Amino acid sequence: MRWVWIALGAVFLAYPWVLAGPFYERMGALVLLAAISGSAWNLLGGYAGQASVGHAIFYGAGAYLPLLVFTQWGLPPIAGLPAGIAVSVLIALVIGIPTFRLLGHYFTMATVAVAELVRLVVSNWDLLGAAVGLSGPAVSRGWWDLSFRSSIPYYYIFLAVLAVVLLVTWQMERSRMGFYLRAIKAGDRAARSLGVPVRRYKLYALMLSAAFTSVAGSLYALMVGFVDPDSGLGILISIEMLIIAALGGAGTLFGPLLGAVILIPLQNATNSWFGGSGSGATYVIYGGIIMLIARYQPGGLMNAWHALQERRHRRAAAVEPRHAA
Amino acid sequence: MRKLVVLGASLLALGLGWDASAQSTIKIGVLMPLTGNAASAGNSSKIAVELGAEIVNNAHPELAPLPLAATAGLPGLGGAKIELVIADHQGNPSVGQSQTLRLITQEQVIAITGSYHSSVTLTTSATAERYGIPFVNGESVAANLTERGFKTFFRVTPLASDFAKNYMDFMADLGKAGHPVKTLALVFENTEYGTSVADTVRTYAKERGLNLVSDIAYSANTTDVSSQVLQLKDKKPDAVIFISYTSDAILYVKTMKALDYLPPVMIADNAGFSDHSFITSSASLAQGLMNRSAWSIGKPGSVTYKVNEMFKAKTGRDLDDPSGRAMQGFLVLAEALNRAGSTKPDAILKALSETNLGPDQVMMGYKGVKFDAKGQNTLAATYLIQMSGNKYVAVWPEKSAEKPIEWPYKGWK
Numbered sequence: 001m002r003w004v005w006i007a008l009g010a011v012f013l014a015y016p017w018v019l020a021g022p023f024y025e026r027m028g029a030l031v032l033l034a035a036i037s038g039s040a041w042n043l044l045g046g047y048a049g050q051a052s053v054g055h056a057i058f059y060g061a062g063a064y065l066p067l068l069v070f071t072q073w074g075l076p077p078i079a080g081l082p083a084g085i086a087v088s089v090l091i092a093l094v095i096g097i098p099t100f101r102l103l104g105h106y107f108t109m110a111t112v113a114v115a116e117l118v119r120l121v122v123s124n125w126d127l128l129g130a131a132v133g134l135s136g137p138a139v140s141r142g143w144w145d146l147s148f149r150s151s152i153p154y155y156y157i158f159l160a161v162l163a164v165v166l167l168v169t170w171q172m173e174r175s176r177m178g179f180y181l182r183a184i185k186a187g188d189r190a191a192r193s194l195g196v197p198v199r200r201y202k203l204y205a206l207m208l209s210a211a212f213t214s215v216a217g218s219l220y221a222l223m224v225g226f227v228d229p230d231s232g233l234g235i236l237i238s239i240e241m242l243i244i245a246a247l248g249g250a251g252t253l254f255g256p257l258l259g260a261v262i263l264i265p266l267q268n269a270t271n272s273w274f275g276g277s278g279s280g281a282t283y284v285i286y287g288g289i290i291m292l293i294a295r296y297q298p299g300g301l302m303n304a305w306h307a308l309q310e311r312r313h314r315r316a317a318a319v320e321p322r323h324a325a
Numbered sequence: 326m327r328k329l330v331v332l333g334a335s336l337l338a339l340g341l342g343w344d345a346s347a348q349s350t351i352k353i354g355v356l357m358p359l360t361g362n363a364a365s366a367g368n369s370s371k372i373a374v375e376l377g378a379e380i381v382n383n384a385h386p387e388l389a390p391l392p393l394a395a396t397a398g399l400p401g402l403g404g405a406k407i408e409l410v411i412a413d414h415q416g417n418p419s420v421g422q423s424q425t426l427r428l429i430t431q432e433q434v435i436a437i438t439g440s441y442h443s444s445v446t447l448t449t450s451a452t453a454e455r456y457g458i459p460f461v462n463g464e465s466v467a468a469n470l471t472e473r474g475f476k477t478f479f480r481v482t483p484l485a486s487d488f489a490k491n492y493m494d495f496m497a498d499l500g501k502a503g504h505p506v507k508t509l510a511l512v513f514e515n516t517e518y519g520t521s522v523a524d525t526v527r528t529y530a531k532e533r534g535l536n537l538v539s540d541i542a543y544s545a546n547t548t549d550v551s552s553q554v555l556q557l558k559d560k561k562p563d564a565v566i567f568i569s570y571t572s573d574a575i576l577y578v579k580t581m582k583a584l585d586y587l588p589p590v591m592i593a594d595n596a597g598f599s600d601h602s603f604i605t606s607s608a609s610l611a612q613g614l615m616n617r618s619a620w621s622i623g624k625p626g627s628v629t630y631k632v633n634e635m636f637k638a639k640t641g642r643d644l645d646d647p648s649g650r651a652m653q654g655f656l657v658l659a660e661a662l663n664r665a666g667s668t669k670p671d672a673i674l675k676a677l678s679e680t681n682l683g684p685d686q687v688m689m690g691y692k693g694v695k696f697d698a699k700g701q702n703t704l705a706a707t708y709l710i711q712m713s714g715n716k717y718v719a720v721w722p723e724k725s726a727e728k729p730i731e732w733p734y735k736g737w738k
Binding site: 002021024026030083123124130131132135137139140149153220222225226228230231259268271272276277280282283 | 333340349359360363365410411412413415416417418419420423424426429430431443444447455456469473474475515516518521640689721
């Protein structure tokens, strides 16, 4: 396991020097941002098997608060990050307690409904800029605004946050909570009959997931400097987290990262190559690739990797005895 | 070895030749929503901007009053041609930023125009500002865009305040013609577009001493507006201003017929009432409806008529107001570029700030183009048009009228 961490760390640390140029640097930052939010979603949707399509609420809370503290009091936007986490965890509690009574698809549907409700409320809430949205500092007032022209500072900030998220996930995976969540994923009732405090642990997973999703939202707001109901709370944001985790492998440690590494450059490349023609080819190609993966590798690419490794181990195991003989 | 040298030399020559030819084209970035919720408007604007580039790059003496139309390319830059690099921002502010970065750093564009959505223009122009690249916007109307103190941002389009002022002037003119307007009602959809325009109209109405008797907000997704129409029927305002999207606009004129209500003056604020599907489905129910548009096809033989014919040849339909404003934005940028005589950002910015176009030099119904210190066009204005038969015709101000104003509003009668 250790060599995986070291190798990944080295690759990501070196990336901005390998593929230079502002567009690629920004794409790298976007990959990491998507990996953070995908990994955060993965805590609940992947490990506990509770597929939420309402995570945009937490992303939005994280994105709005930094810009709110800036527009209201002129504070540096980063000051809103902890507030975003607090609000997200609180919302997670309020949403989680009633909706975790629902199972499977009903839970997913409830999260969609709540997220759309929040989007509509925010669209009419003047304090949050209503439908116009909130802007960050147009021109940076100092380093504390974290408003950089280059994407490299963002890249390394995002990389550090991603490392924290992955470390926490890794720790959780091997702890009691990890086993509980996997038991819940395998079967809600079965887990309960084995004495797993199901609703409490689902709630823990949701709160942890909400906190990290909120951080991703705050980082987005810091980099883009603008949020409106569509870009902060739109259903596409929740869906993107889900796709990224599912593509790479939901419920695996590096799955969301792998999903982001594939999906975000793919989005950027198809848009840059085909977007200008206005033919809509961007989405056709993007959708086609997702369909191919869904058809041939529904468990996500990480699962394909694991299956491959297992086959190699088995072959090695089958070969070894002959050597011994 | 000799072969290698020859190869190297020829490659070098090729490279140099490439460089020389590259100097005679100038890259301008165009950001539009070509997919997503505003794809049809974005594609239409893209075609209009491409038509603009065609007019600049080729000799079109028949469009002579428009700057750069008569000559081929930019004479101020040795006849250089403009090459458009078009990028799709999908209606997403973050994608818009990424694409702006790509246009500036990968494609090396020297100026940018776009991006339709006010929200996307907000982020894309901020990126352009950071890189010091001139950004000319022809169509985004959110007031705050020009309030940020940017040095590189210029906006050609009229804003809600210009429209509101025009409505008031129009009603004052009606009063002079013997049809006084003393009471006013406002009906507006309750998201950003409706509420912001309504706020502005309210301020100007107060300034002019109009009595606002009804102030009705509604949701554009509604399926029934009879209570709103009944409220209007009860208050009997001299004029009603509607700020609506398409399906609700159709619903209003149908409900007004069902409830037999006709205000003396009915003004629509573009948007839904200008939509092709409103005109085809409901023109016969809204005879005499006033609307705003900065674009008018004009009389056969006029410059605008010819521009419209060119657009029609490409798309099969008439040029619409938002696409026309986008095209005008591009033409203003091209004119400034030519005057700058250089592709250096500072020279272009200086030329833009010195822009001074008269009413004949613009294709839209503006009084001209002249930017204030914030980069807003101070001469932006709009026409008022009136539904007559199955299309709108320009009726106000008088000098650009194709027909006299019909009063009162006739609706379906």
